[in-house]
Amino acid sequence: MQLVKVGLCAFGMSGKIFHAPFLKEHPGFFLSAVVERSREDSKNLYPDATIHRSVREMLQNADIEIVVVNTPVQTHFEYTKMALEAGKNVIVEKPFTVNATEAEELVRLAENKNLFLSVYQNRRFDRDYLQVQKIISEGKLGNIREVEIRFDRFRTEASGKEHKENPSQSGSGSVHDLGSHLVDQATQLFGYPEKLFADVFSMKGEAFANDYFEILLYYKDTLRVRLKSSVFTKEDHFAYKIFGDKGSFLQERTDNQENELAAGAIPINGKDWMQPLKESDGILNYSDENSESIRVLTSSQPGNYMNYYQQIYEHIVFGYALPSLGNEVIQNMKIIEASLESSKKGKVIELN
Missing domain, CATH: 3.30.360.10 (Dihydrodipicolinate Reductase; domain 2)
Structure with a gap:
């Protein structure tokens, strides 16, 4: 089975509940990196994940294929743009961005980079x-x-x-x-x-x-x-x-x-x-x-929220439809x- 390495931008409630458990249990994903600015809460549960102190630092990890932007909405535009420019596919938590203009710019950037951008509409x-x-x-x-x-x-x-x-x-x-x-x-x-x-x-x-x-x-x-x-x-x-x-x-x-x-x-x-x-x-x-x-x-x-990540995996491996693609969520x-x-x-x- 193809193994897809994923980096998590934060390990607060969203990371602990909605993302990390599914990435760990799905055999096609490997939680490779987690951003924790000062703590190491992820270490006991996910010892194989490297802890980084900033998103920028984590993006230097060449092995990561997907970055999950699960930080406060006010940072979604900045971090998603950074991840796309670093050549990473992105899953961004809802709400997608602060406004539609930011969302449209990110969708254009993903298309220009030939990367996928999905919003986590769980x-x-x-x-x-x-x-x-x-x-x-x-x-x-x-x-x-x-x-x-x-x-x-x-x-x-x-x-x-x-x-x-x-x-x-x-x-x-x-x-x-x-x-x-x-x-x-x-x-x-x-x-x-x-x-x-x-x-x-x-x-x-x-x-x-x-x-x-x-x-x-x-x-x-x-x-x-x-x-x-x-x-x-x-x-x-x-x-x-x-x-x-x-x-x-x-x-x-x-x-x-x-x-x-x-x-x-x-x-x-x-x-x-x-x-x-x-x-x-x-x-x-x-x-x-x-x-x-x-x-x-x-x-x-x-x-079952696992079905979201299963659809992400099937998109990567088989080219199936991407769940809640960014271009669709712009309308929201x-x-x-x-x-x-x-x-x-x-x-x-x-x-x-």
Whole structure:
């Protein structure tokens, strides 16, 4: 099996939970290097990985084929550009960049260098989203007319993460952080909208970056998609509400990969390493071909973030399609930018 050497730009929460475990367990990857500016937390878990004190230093390692840019969003443009210029393929954490202009420049650079650039949109591999995708594809709901996708939390106190909560830093706030997931899922399911209207502000006050948003996406053919997030939501909502002219589907947010990984779970390559649900997590209500009403409690199947890295590996070895390529995610950045503009101006924004 071809072995692909990977360098990790940071070993914080993202590195420890979302990247390093999968790189270790996938037989086609080797975690060759990790950037830790002052600590050596990766040493016990990944003793074969060389610790570097800066991204620039790590990029001098000629053996590394892929660099994972999993640093704060404010550094994504700088480090991704450095990695591409050093001749490395890049996986960059979401949100892709602070703005669409940066994203477009990086995509052009990757194309000019004949390198790949993929954005780590891991929520495409959540069990709940995959179930929604499955239900819509089955056609039981008919023509979809209205959709609501939520990603809520109950975090009313400061987290101490300046790059996410300081309003003076570009790219901070929930629209970039959680909105990058919801926008991506909306565009994956329904394509690029014609226009949007958004309400964005900070429930915790002006000293904090936005922590609430509601984004209404306007599609032709009478479809409306609402994306919503709040940090003052102690009681869970249905994360997905899908309404069509033949039925409705309600889906809870039940993917628990992040929590299991944080607790030390080991992902298994090629297998569903999460346990099946013991109870239902969705409600499907539709009319069949005889106009009989059918109501079913549904259970989603386990998601698996390993499938992202499997697709990366298959792209390298077999030339298969690259997951969440940068050129595709540029569109998401334009929606995020337009949402902030819409809220600031209090007007509908047309999307080209």
